[in-house]
């Protein structure tokens with residue numbers, strides 16, 4: 001089958017890639033959404049952590065806030081302030097402060113006189129004890145001296161430990177007689193912070209980092225310091241350095257949440273690295289992109305399948321169309337052929353009819369031509385007896401006039417004989433000229449031969465002719481007419497007897513028959529004189545005879561030949577090598593039929 005070649009299509013994947021490119025911006029809102037979501041998530045998480053931390057920090061500070069105020073009334077401490085030189089009271093105070101520290105968890109507690117000199121301290125027996133040291137430069141001292149609660153963050157100048165200092169005045173009536181200080185260790189508040197990616201940042205009123213989970217950020221300024229602040233730092237030495245280095249944090253790298261603690265002037269911040277969000281966002285983006293890709297692939301696959309399906313439908317439709325076309329063409333061709341065949345058959349039938357008619361006409365024409373040649377002979381044959389009859393009749397008249405009755409009678413007898421002869425001629429001509437329309441029938445040969453022999457039996461016996469029969473037992477069926485066949489056989493046998501009259505005894509007549517290749521051959525042989533050479537050539541001509549006028553008309557073989565030819569057979573005239581005539585009658589074999597045939601016109 002010849003299909004029209006389809007144009008190579010553009011690869012679908014290219015258009016899919018284009019579509020993907022168009023859809024890719026969809027990932028941007030997804031990114032924004034994911035960012036927003038994860039930031040919120042992180043923020044709320046961090047807020048909780050921050051709250052917790054701030055609460056913890058405040059809890060720690062509040063626990064110690066009132067401690068110096070309350071403990072300032074203790075008699076052991078007052079005794080030291082009253083008499084700082086007495087060793088016993090000093091020892092008592094030192095021990096007391098040490099005990100209180102142990103019980104409350106404060107790092108150090110110490111008692112100062114109004115000049116800022118440390119009289120007693122909880123760490124009196126340690127190598128870095130505060131005893132004898134002056135802390136008047138610390139702001140908490142002056143605040144306490146002014147009757148307020150002294151607060152201060154700073155790194156211990158002796159211990160190098162960061163702590164928060166609460167200081168309260170010890171009064172005697174209205175008069176301030178000393179200052180009691182409690183230092184709380186804040187180092188441990190850093191260690192509370194686990195090893196998380198989020199970082200902690202506590203800055204004081206100067207914006208300097210005092211507590212942080214990142215040691216490298218410690219004591220660095222998150223903002224530029226003013227002149228006054230720098231002076232103050234130098235004066236009160238809250239940090240290990242008097243010039244804190246700046247801390248520059250990339251605001252894009254960190255998500256910062258801050259909570260202020262107003263009472264300390266601190267800012268507590270939690271810094272979450274933006275990468276935390278970015279990682280989640282990129283995961284979401286990746287999933288989104290993968291989903292998009294999968295959707296694209298599925299879409300592509302569906303499109304591909306659909307295209308294949310359409311192609312197949314198209315192909316099938318075209319194939320069907322082509323098949324239908326071919327069937328239609330074939331049908332048309334067959335119809336044409338059929339009609340041609342029909343006309344051909346019709347033409348053939350017409351031709352056959354014409355042929356039959358032509359044949360018929362030919363036969364008839366043949367007969368007519370024969371009749372033409374015969375008519376001259378007939379007129380001659382009939383005129384002769386007619387002339388004789390006239391003269392005999394005229395003679396008889398005259399003889400009767402002369403009363404010669406006997407002579408007249410013999411004349412009349414001659415006339416009668418002549419009319420008989422004329423009737424015979426006419427009868428033969430009728431048989432010859434009759435247009436025989438009967439189709440050949442199945443006729444049994446032997447019975448027809450027996451009939452013909454029976455008619456001649458008397459004459460044959462009188463002539464003492466020996467009959468030699470060589471016929472098969474089985475009936476031979478031939479295509480013929482019953483009457484015509486008997487007429488032919490009778491003629492041929494009569495001719496043989498006629499010939500044998502010219503010969504002395506022994507007279508013999510042989511009859512034999514055989515079936516060969518769809519034909520039956522009957523031979524009739526006599527041991528008479530045989531055909532003369534002229535008779536062999538002309539015996540079939542009408543009125544050819546070697547006999548006297550009374551013996552023969554010369555029509556026998558002419559009629560036999562015509563009848564046999566009409567039946568599709570043949571009559572062959574010859575002489576036997578041993579002398580005598582040998583006639584062979586060939587007829588077509590017929591299917592065995594009914595023994596009696598009565599359909600044919602017997603008037604012939």
Ligand code: ADP
Nearest residue numbers: 495496499530545546547552553554556557581
């Ligand atoms: P007719 O018998 O009236 O002469 P036919 O047509 O039957 O006419 O025969 C034509 C001629 O053929 C005969 O006159 C005879 O010379 C010859 N003829 C026919 N049969 C035989 C025969 N058996 N033997 C010899 N001659 C024959």
